[in-house]
Amino acid sequence: MLNFLLRRLLSTLPVLVVVAVLVFLMLRLTPGDPAAVLAGDAATTDQIAEIRKTLGLDRSIPEQFVVWAGHLLTGDLGQSYYYKTEVATLIGQRLEPTLSLAALTITIAVLVAVPLGVLAAWRFGSWFDRTLMGFSVLGFSIPVFVLAYILIWLVSLKLGWLPVQGYKRLADGAGPWIHHLLLPSITLSVIYIALIARVTRASVLETLGEDYIRTARAKGLPERLVLVRHALANAAVPIVTVIGIGIALLIGGVVVTESVYAIPGLGRLTVDAVLARDFPTIQGVILLFSVVYVVVNLLVDLSYVFFDPRIRY
Amino acid sequence: MRIGGTVLAVLVVVALLAPWLGTVDPSLFDPASRDLLPGAMGEVTTLDGEYLKHRFLMGSDSFGRDIYRRVIYGTQVSLIVGIATALVALAIGIVFGLLAGFLRWLDGPLMRVMDGLMAIPAILIAIALVAMWRGGVLTVVIAIAIPEIPRVTRLVRSLVLTIREEPYVEAAISLGTPTWKIMGRHILPNTVAPLIVQGTFICAAGILTEAILSFLGVGLPPDVPTWGNVMAEGRAQFTEYPHNIFFPGIFLAVTVLAVNILGDGLRDTLDPKMAKRV
Numbered sequence: 215m216l217n218f219l220l221r222r223l224l225s226t227l228p229v230l231v232v233v234a235v236l237v238f239l240m241l242r243l244t245p246g247d248p249a250a251v252l253a254g255d256a257a258t259t260d261q262i263a264e265i266r267k268t269l270g271l272d273r274s275i276p277e278q279f280v281v282w283a284g285h286l287l288t289g290d291l292g293q294s295y296y297y298k299t300e301v302a303t304l305i306g307q308r309l310e311p312t313l314s315l316a317a318l319t320i321t322i323a324v325l326v327a328v329p330l331g332v333l334a335a336w337r338f339g340s341w342f343d344r345t346l347m348g349f350s351v352l353g354f355s356i357p358v359f360v361l362a363y364i365l366i367w368l369v370s371l372k373l374g375w376l377p378v379q380g381y382k383r384l385a386d387g388a389g390p391w392i393h394h395l396l397l398p399s400i401t402l403s404v405i406y407i408a409l410i411a412r413v414t415r416a417s418v419l420e421t422l423g424e425d426y427i428r429t430a431r432a433k434g435l436p437e438r439l440v441l442v443r444h445a446l447a448n449a450a451v452p453i454v455t456v457i458g459i460g461i462a463l464l465i466g467g468v469v470v471t472e473s474v475y476a477i478p479g480l481g482r483l484t485v486d487a488v489l490a491r492d493f494p495t496i497q498g499v500i501l502l503f504s505v506v507y508v509v510v511n512l513l514v515d516l517s518y519v520f521f522d523p524r525i526r527y
Numbered sequence: 528m529r530i531g532g533t534v535l536a537v538l539v540v541v542a543l544l545a546p547w548l549g550t551v552d553p554s555l556f557d558p559a560s561r562d563l564l565p566g567a568m569g570e571v572t573t574l575d576g577e578y579l580k581h582r583f584l585m586g587s588d589s590f591g592r593d594i595y596r597r598v599i600y601g602t603q604v605s606l607i608v609g610i611a612t613a614l615v616a617l618a619i620g621i622v623f624g625l626l627a628g629f630l631r632w633l634d635g636p637l638m639r640v641m642d643g644l645m646a647i648p649a650i651l652i653a654i655a656l657v658a659m660w661r662g663g664v665l666t667v668v669i670a671i672a673i674p675e676i677p678r679v680t681r682l683v684r685s686l687v688l689t690i691r692e693e694p695y696v697e698a699a700i701s702l703g704t705p706t707w708k709i710m711g712r713h714i715l716p717n718t719v720a721p722l723i724v725q726g727t728f729i730c731a732a733g734i735l736t737e738a739i740l741s742f743l744g745v746g747l748p749p750d751v752p753t754w755g756n757v758m759a760e761g762r763a764q765f766t767e768y769p770h771n772i773f774f775p776g777i778f779l780a781v782t783v784l785a786v787n788i789l790g791d792g793l794r795d796t797l798d799p800k801m802a803k804r805v
Contacts (some may be wrong), residue, residue: 232643240655265789351791355784357735359742360776367769378766466650470739484651488658488745496655504647 222515226508234286238279241493245422291501296492300467305481305498311381311479312390312468318399319464323406328453330407331414332446336437338419346411353408358467362401362474369397379476398475402467406460413456415448424448450521458514465503528792534785542602577652598775599751604664604753605734605782611668612733613726616675621722623676624683625710628691638684641677649674657745669747671736675729682725686718720797727790731783738779754779 257265266272270281285292291301334343370378376397382390396456422425422445465481472481480499487495518525623641627634644652656670690696691714699709740746741755749756754775761771 227640229642229646232639233646236640236643236647240652241659293565342537351787352784355731355787357738357776357781359739360772360780363758363765363772363776366765367773371766371769462648465648467740469650469654470743473743484654485743485745488654488743491658496658500647500651500655503651507648508646 219516224252224511226512229508230505232263233508234283234501235279235503237497238282241497242275242278258301261446287312291498294487294489294492294495296490296495301498304427304495305480308478308480308483311441311477312381312472312481314384315398315468315471315477315479316404316464317360318392318395319402319406322399322455323357323403323410327410328414328446331411332418332441334411334415335418335422335445336372336441338422342485343415349414350408353404356404357399358405358470359474360472361404362398364527366474381475381477381479398471398477402464405463405467409456409460409463410453414449414453417452418445421445421448448522451518454514454517454521458511460525461507461510528789528796531785531788531790531792532743533782538602538724538782538785539606541599542606544553553767594757594771594774597757598778599619600752601754601757601775601780602782604747605737605779608664608668608671608737609730609734609786611664612672612675612737613730615668615672616679617722617726619672620676620679621683621718622713625687625714627680627684628687629706634684637680640682644674645677647674649732650736650739653740654743664747666732667737667740671733671740672729675732679722679725679729682721683718685789686721687714690714690717692777724790724794724797727786727793731786731790734779734786735783776787
């Protein structure tokens, strides 16, 4: 187990290195001089040269990468051009809304999608199954911001149940927090529900054909237990996997959702940084999101042991 | 699949016939006809200074531009971007995939780069690239296509690895057929079906991503009529004039849905093995 853990951890290293190189190159090979941007319009050539020197921009690209990567390892993501603060600090400030949104979204998605998927597999071919699969294609296709506006219009403007926009910190009370977060989370969870429900259905469908399911039914086990204890439990691995892969979808969705609902999180920071051409911040956020994606999928791999005791590392 | 195909065909016709579908000249607008509700009558000023009576089927935006016209012309942009994205991603992905599948020394490094690329969420790559390059349709297409390349590469590579073990490829190798000829004649034709399916899904993703980029204000310039731009423009007034967002939104959702249904159908017909798995 320990051996596997080490090997699996090591195998993520090349991916992270490649990500770092790509992110670095992506922004360093851009036309435009970061030093000139930082210095502002009124700067003289000498001042710009000075800033270029302090930033290390006068060195060769590989040298710059080594310096930059060295800073990264100490958690130093550089200075934001636009906000004039540490990118790491900036990210720290924006972490809570995004984490809250993501956590609530995943919770809603799993709680809704897994039972729906199990039911669809149980009643395979029925009207319920076909309707659900139809909705799942629809869920994939409806853009998250279009859905966001439909929900705002319906739930907030027409019915007046939930606030249109904004975010309340968890420290200000769980009530207002969830009140503001509910609609964005529901919006974002739709595509996730579509994905998880589909995979749950396919996976449970496969286990339902197994001999042990017939045995369980033959010994008179209630259908509910057959479905949950035997079918779902054995179908868990693909479901957990797709939840991990779906993190990429979720991150993309966060950028759009935060923008529509005016939530001051990392997604919003990304868009603002792009509009301001604030490269260190863009780099930092992309790196963070990619690391999260890689780490989550690492955890998913490790969780297989828990969901399927037959798997031994 | 038929439904998807039909809807798409209609959209293609709409895109081609955009200038004749009761739309006014794209450059015309009238400040006097701002924020009209759908179906309202208003007027537009022609370049000669004449006033024309015009029915704003989907209302007008805060500049007095006809939303119907922008949505109809937006169909052109969306379809072009979607198809071009799919073609670019497929072309580059096929080359990479063939190389990785055939040249063992290149396989490792190339696939590690692809792994790294796949670890960065697609939309972030697109946003960052567009932000750096700025520019027009071509930039946006390439920026959206790049994150899709790893998936195509992986698909082609796995197909190559399977197909190169087939007896007819071994026969060709033993006959001394040059490698490029084996790739082009024997392997590539067998990858067509799965690639068409993949291309359809990339097309849907491309249309969606372009709309998201424009909507966030980092895509095509705001004067280009795209669904994302129309929606971005309508954001500020959403409370009073929700139709600014709903009409382009419906077009976008229906288009993506149609492409996805078409893709699902194509997969089931062209690639029955894959259909069973999903």
